[in-house]
Amino acid sequence: MIPYLLVLALGLAALLQVSLLPALQIGGVYPNLPLVIVVAWALLRGARSAVIWALIAGLWLDLLSSRSFGGYTLGLVAAAYLAGLGAQTVYRPTIPFALAMVAVATIVQDGIQMALLWLSGGTFSLPDALLRLVLPEIAYNFVMMLAVFPLLSWVNRVTGQERLPLE
Amino acid sequence: MLQRPRTRRRIRWWPIVIVLLVATVVLLNTRSVDAPRDVTARITLSLQRLLRQAGNELRGAIGIVGDSTTLRDRNAELEQAVAQLTVENLRLKEIEAENVRLRGLLQFRDVNPSFTYKGGQVVGRIVANEPTSIIQSILIDIGSNNGIEPGMPVVTERGLVGRVTDVYGNAARVLLIIDSSSNVNTMLQNTRLRGILRGRAGQLPIMDYLPQDQSILVGDIVVTSGEGGNFPVGIPVGQVVEVEQNDVEMFQRAVVRTTVDFDTLETVLVVTNFVSSSEQFGPPQDREDPQNPADLPGAP
Secondary structure (H helix, E strand, O other): OHHHHHHHHHHHHHHHHHHHHHHHOEOOEOOOHHHHHHHHHHHHHOHHHHHHHHHHHHHHHHHOOOOOOOHHHHHHHHHHHHHHHHHOOOOOOOHHHHHHHHHHHHHHHHHHHHHHHHHOOOOOOHHHHHHHHHHHHHHHHHHHHHHHHHHHHHHHHHOOOOOOOOO | OOOOOOOOOOOOHHHHHHHHHHHHHHOOOHHHHHHHHHHHHHHHHHHHHHHHHHHHHHHHHHHHHHHHHHHHHHHHHHHHHHHHHHHHHHHHHHHHHHHHHHHHHHOOHHHOHHHHOOOOEEEEEEEEEOOOOOOOEEEEOOOHHHOOOOOOEEEEOOEEEEEEEEEOOOOEEEEEOOOOOOEEEEEEOOOOOEEEEEEEOOEEEEEEEEEOOOOOOOOOEEEEOOHHHOOOOOOEEEEEEEEEOOOOOOEEEEEEEEOOOHHHOOEEEEEOOOOOOOHHHOOHHHOOOOOOHHHOOOOO
16 A cells, blocks of 8 residues: 555655646746655665655656656656765764755756756756756755655654665 | 685665666657656646646735735836826727728738637646756646647747647647747847747747847847748747847847746647648648638638
8 A cells, every 4th residue: 555655645746846836936946846855765764765766756757747758767866866875974864964965966856957958959058057047946945855854754753664665 | 814805795786777777768759658648647637737726826825925015116116007008009009900901901811810810729727847947848738639739839918938849638738938949930020130039948048140230229029930830920029138249250149038927827828720830740731821811710
């Protein structure tokens, strides 16, 4: 039962990402909820579990988007793996550490999207894209992380240190 | 001499395998996943519509709180603007009446674009965007069941929005003109100078390939030129806000602020009886000719 719930929950996060959050955009920028969830989980449970979450959330995002299939999955998996590696460097992840990791993960995820865009012939100025898209998105993701990290910490406590199905 | 016991280092192969698998899929043609995307759109459209509506209401509520402090000043500004627009409106009505008379005299009625696509518009509500703001496309809640086809132009009352790229049963994907892969043939309304409007991630779009020897002014209006056959002629696109001119370059460029506010876009019109002649969406001979009066709506 729990694996199906996990798939549905990550699907709901992906739906929120494409439907609700863009309505709250400021200056054309909105936060990345699946990325924040995956990074928070990587800090709490490690890379292995987070990469599986990233794979599921990424596939949902790819199904709900129009570009080359797999692009979002690739970005999320890479971000989850890096966040998991980062988590190994600290004894216990704190909120400031979570904010730092989500900043790194946002740069990785957006960097991959921009690389794919560049490969498909899209034009953009890297400094402008960093300044006007990536940095505001990091700020937005900080706010999102402040809500998501305590919530997932609670889920982590409730489920104990036992592995969830699909881990 | 003692040898340090060899420890076999475990290689974490699974992230590498996943990344390689996904990278392989990324390289596949997007068309191959049209069917699963169609199914996903069919299943999730109602939920997406609800979530989007909730988001729009939330944005409205946040906006009301934020705007309350500046409402009085804004009201005074708007009253002044209304007075100016009333005078402008009277002048435009006069021009419109004259225009109608001249059109009748010149028998241009059948080829006038505003008549051509009136009645052929289908309203679609925006239900989703791309997961990241680096890519600018929207999903609308009308699709092939409503007569939507790839290549159809999408507009609002304020101007050009984009073009339909993917069509599902009950939804369609629209590439916005501000996307960095979008190119639109445009011209300056006053001087008729032609250029190509290109979207740029995180920046205002730019009108490129403008001749160096021509004067371009901030405030010039940009409209579609109709060249290339992707859009009807004369749809408002934006206004020049900055001119980038460098003597060593072959062309000058103009930064354009679009007439459509893409941050608050909620509904759009799809022009269903304009036929794109772009080869990307099929050969033009398979479609009706918009310039042929016999093919126009209401023609005998």
